[in-house]
Amino acid sequence: MNRIPPSVVLERLERLFVGLGFAPGRASLAARLFAEASIDGVASHGLNRVPRFVRQVRAGLVDPAAEPTLVEACGAWERWHGGHGAGSLNAWASAARAIELARRHGIGCVGLAHTNHWMRGGAYGWQAADAGCALLAWTNTMPNMAPWGAADPAVGNNPLVVAVPRDGGHVVVDMAMSQFSYGRLDTFARSQTPTPVPGGWDAEGRLTTDPAAVTASGRVVPTGYWKGSALAVVLDLLAVACSGGRATRDIPRDPELEGGMSQVFIAIDVARAASAGDTASRIAAVIEELASVPSLDSSAPVRYPGERALQARRENLERGVPVDDDVWREICRLN
Amino acid sequence: MNRIPPSVVLERLERLFVGLGFAPGRASLAARLFAEASIDGVASHGLNRVPRFVRQVRAGLVDPAAEPTLVEACGAWERWHGGHGAGSLNAWASAARAIELARRHGIGCVGLAHTNHWMRGGAYGWQAADAGCALLAWTNTMPNMAPWGAADPAVGNNPLVVAVPRDGGHVVVDMAMSQFSYGRLDTFARSQTPTPVPGGWDAEGRLTTDPAAVTASGRVVPTGYWKGSALAVVLDLLAVACSGGRATRDIPRDPELEGGMSQVFIAIDVARAASAGDTASRIAAVIEELASVPSLDSSAPVRYPGERALQARRENLERGVPVDDDVWREICRLN
Numbered sequence: 001m002n003r004i005p006p007s008v009v010l011e012r013l014e015r016l017f018v019g020l021g022f023a024p025g026r027a028s029l030a031a032r033l034f035a036e037a038s039i040d041g042v043a044s045h046g047l048n049r050v051p052r053f054v055r056q057v058r059a060g061l062v063d064p065a066a067e068p069t070l071v072e073a074c075g076a077w078e079r080w081h082g083g084h085g086a087g088s089l090n091a092w093a094s095a096a097r098a099i100e101l102a103r104r105h106g107i108g109c110v111g112l113a114h115t116n117h118w119m120r121g122g123a124y125g126w127q128a129a130d131a132g133c134a135l136l137a138w139t140n141t142m143p144n145m146a147p148w149g150a151a152d153p154a155v156g157n158n159p160l161v162v163a164v165p166r167d168g169g170h171v172v173v174d175m176a177m178s179q180f181s182y183g184r185l186d187t188f189a190r191s192q193t194p195t196p197v198p199g200g201w202d203a204e205g206r207l208t209t210d211p212a213a214v215t216a217s218g219r220v221v222p223t224g225y226w227k228g229s230a231l232a233v234v235l236d237l238l239a240v241a242c243s244g245g246r247a248t249r250d251i252p253r254d255p256e257l258e259g260g261m262s263q264v265f266i267a268i269d270v271a272r273a274a275s276a277g278d279t280a281s282r283i284a285a286v287i288e289e290l291a292s293v294p295s296l297d298s299s300a301p302v303r304y305p306g307e308r309a310l311q312a313r314r315e316n317l318e319r320g321v322p323v324d325d326d327v328w329r330e331i332c333r334l335n
Numbered sequence: 336m337n338r339i340p341p342s343v344v345l346e347r348l349e350r351l352f353v354g355l356g357f358a359p360g361r362a363s364l365a366a367r368l369f370a371e372a373s374i375d376g377v378a379s380h381g382l383n384r385v386p387r388f389v390r391q392v393r394a395g396l397v398d399p400a401a402e403p404t405l406v407e408a409c410g411a412w413e414r415w416h417g418g419h420g421a422g423s424l425n426a427w428a429s430a431a432r433a434i435e436l437a438r439r440h441g442i443g444c445v446g447l448a449h450t451n452h453w454m455r456g457g458a459y460g461w462q463a464a465d466a467g468c469a470l471l472a473w474t475n476t477m478p479n480m481a482p483w484g485a486a487d488p489a490v491g492n493n494p495l496v497v498a499v500p501r502d503g504g505h506v507v508v509d510m511a512m513s514q515f516s517y518g519r520l521d522t523f524a525r526s527q528t529p530t531p532v533p534g535g536w537d538a539e540g541r542l543t544t545d546p547a548a549v550t551a552s553g554r555v556v557p558t559g560y561w562k563g564s565a566l567a568v569v570l571d572l573l574a575v576a577c578s579g580g581r582a583t584r585d586i587p588r589d590p591e592l593e594g595g596m597s598q599v600f601i602a603i604d605v606a607r608a609a610s611a612g613d614t615a616s617r618i619a620a621v622i623e624e625l626a627s628v629p630s631l632d633s634s635a636p637v638r639y640p641g642e643r644a645l646q647a648r649r650e651n652l653e654r655g656v657p658v659d660d661d662v663w664r665e666i667c668r669l670n
Contacts, residue, residue, distance in 0.1 A: 072610075073441075074604065074608065075411070076440040076441050076442050077441030077603060077604070105410040105411040105440055106410035107412040107443070107444045107601070109603060134576055134577075146628075147625060149631055149637045150628045150629060150631060151631055152629060154625065162566065162569045162573065163569070164572040164573050164576055175559075175565065175566065179559060223558065223559030223562050223563075224510075224559040224562070224563060225514070227558050231510065233508075233621070233639060234499055234508045234640055236621065237499040237621060240617050240618060241605040242469075242605065244610045244614055247621045249620070266601065268444060268573075268576070270577065274407055282575050282585075283572050283576065285582070286568070286575075290489065293481075293485045295484050296540070301484075302482050302484045305565040
């Protein structure tokens with residue numbers, strides 16, 4: 001594991017992206033979003049994903065010049081076409097537009113069709129919360145999870161992001177509808193550690209904590225079993241309805257080809273209510289109380305959603321961006 | 336188990352509620368919502384809940400005359416005060432208002448403070464979908480679940496409803512953030528059946544499928560473990576931020592006294608997009624494909640969320656509303 005100064009990571013990524021055809025400002029934002037994911041402790045959707053992203057741009061699946069274009073405005077809800085541009089830049093622009101709509105209408109919704117993997121969804125939660133807005137956002141994915149009661153991967157694990165602004169650290173949930181991502185399962189497998197709760201089914205259909213057995217069968221367990229499966233289905237349909245774009249079943253089932261997703265960004269300008277001050281105090285009290293709940297493991301206090309990211313951010317900005325040796329070597333070679 | 340003709344159930348409940356001080360039209364709607372929950376197979380939030388609801392009205396916790404009043408309008412997002420009225424009527428009115436706002440602005444949001452238990456949340460999903468709108472809605476509850484890493488019940492199981500309209504049967508998810516409700520655990524315990532997946536921890540802190548052990552310890556497992564815990568926290572905060580009302584921690588921790596909840600209703604007028612027809616076809620295709628996925632159990636086909644409710648509705652409207660003997664006897668005595 002290397003630690004690289006943030007400025008070095010940013011400069012190298014920016015140069016890489018400009019070389020791929022991204023305009024300088026856009027290259028800079030894309031670089032920042034990859035770096036910040038690793039800085040916040042989410043390397044799986046940060047620097048680890050850069051090589052695949054570069055392959056997808058070079059293969060013509062991600063268009064470095066494409067920006068979202070407005071398809072239809074229905075007041076505070078708008079439909080945008082992502083033009084198969086970079087998923088992170090499209091998502092950032094769409095969240096920004098949802099925030100603008102929320103400023104004008106109290107709540108705003110952007111449905112974004114024909115975009116690509118948004119990388120770390122939590123980034124848009126932090127973006128909205130930094131602007132004083134709450135955010136509900138989700139994306140569909142390629143089919144990668146079996147619906148409840150079946151073995152064939154016919155639904156996506158469709159990540160959901162919910163963010164609420166708070167002084168002293170926003171509250172941000174960023175969760176896929178599978179209990180563990182495939183990246184997480186690989187991490188467990190490499191360290192020969194069982195998953196802390198069942199991660200999926202083995203080839204014989206038995207629920208198991210053996211990460212390698214789950215990866216081999218491809219049968220991850222949905223978050224909350226039938227519940228995560230149901231939520232994945234309805235979020236897929238709602239993404240289609242809001243964006244006019246594709247459903248999970250229309251997305252190529254190959255991580256290298258996965259593209260053309262549908263996403264939704266709903267922002268609420270919660271700070272503009274007359275009693276926003278009272279509300280902020282109530283929110284602060286909930287988070288304070290959570291920190292005071294006795295923990296079952298004295299070495300691991302009870303955390304609020306987003307707290308771990310903030311802790312990682314503080315540490316990594318000071319000590320350097322943590323990056324896997326092989327990943328950094330590959331990124332350096334890509335230039 | 337009795338089966339009572341729907342008209343008999345409605346008439347008896349309506350009379351009961353008029354006797355409690357509900358205006359006739361409101362008594363009729365409250366009766367319909369209780370009956371429809373049982374008709375759709377959700378007796379735990381239908382007829383089984385009538386006796387407690389009556390006790391709460393008689394105790395003055397639920398005001399039969401109260402209707403929501405507008406506190407503040409921020410464009411397409413409004414804050415309403417529920418006046419501690421009947422939760423189901425308040426929720427119905429709020430969903431209706433969110434739909435009106437969506438008709439005007441594309442998307443509409445109602446934050447409802449100081450209301451009571453909304454009974455079956457899915458009802459408002461069906462309500463919106465019947466009006467051609469999608470719905471995202473949730474409520475906070477009393478503290479009834481431990482946050483991840485702790486044993487004390489400091490968070491609510493905060494149910495979430497997501498609905499998408501569809502010809503031939505709406506897609507509706509109605510899920511609490513605990514893997515099983517206490518009502519469901521009691522049902523398993525009475526039939527001496529283990530829960531199909533771990534339902535909580537026993538008094539020694541071991542994950543268990545013994546429903547009685549979970550009920551005794553009061554430690555239900557969150558939906559998706561740490562994920563359901565995180566989602567419960569952020570939905571509580573977002574309900575506070577949207578409504579200006581109380582957080583879970585402010586709600587009395589006793590099912591008989593539970594009241595003063597905060598709720599959010601977000602409606603999206605998805606049918607008004609120019610390409611709504613294409614979208615409907617895409618949605619239909621997803622549901623068709625789901626029905627064709629090979630099931631692991633030939634006696635239990637893969638279902639879409641909402642399908643089971645629709646099947647129960649068809650059967651129960653024909654054969655009569657299923658109601659537990661003791662529950663029906665108690666309802667008849669209450670008049």
